[in-house]
Amino acid sequence: MSSDAELFDRWADGDRAAGNQLIRRHFDAVYKFFRNKVSSEAEDLIQRTFLACTEARARYRRESPFRAFLLGLARIELLNHYRRQGRPGAQIDASVTAVHDLRTSPTGLLVQFEEQRILLDALRRIPIDSQIVLELSYWEGMNSTALGEVLQIPAPTVRSRLRRAKALLREQVLAIAPQEAVGDSVLTNLDAWASSLRKVTDKKVTDKA
16 A cells, blocks of 8 residues: 555656545545534635645655644645635734634534533634644544644644643633533543544544545
8 A cells, every 4th residue: 555655746746546545545634624613615625725735745744644744734724714714904823813713603513412512612712723733632643743743833842732722621611511510521521522522523524425
């Protein structure tokens, strides 16, 4: 089986079949990346992300996971999208601005439990980069090195970002939970609820396919 790097090089050299294989291999990750951040624009942003790949060929470091490189491009496309949609001159700071602040309405995931709904809502209320680092950690299992590639920051900085992101998430969960017991349930079993949401997003990708 060809590696991601081999497929990418062949795609960049004009091999469309290699490109299609690479897209199929990573489509689900890009789809899930946009799923909880935008609404009807997701399809366009997915296309923009894959189109940006070959244009950014020189930036891909072969020692790094291709998926991290790809989701780093997805992050850039997401922020550019928010800037295009915002007021002229408005600033989007991914370390401060949250999806909720942008008054965007991501298409709702069909969840079964109140805890899942609260967790999704809380993720949208923390800064965009904090949301990204938590979702990719929980849903893609990315380590600090890969997350650093996505955010373009050193791995040690990622670890502090993760700690800060979890603290912000806890604040938002407690703020929006309708009952204290529900908020406590989310926070006490955060890994389990995050894992259950991954199954929901995985099912949505399967349905999409």
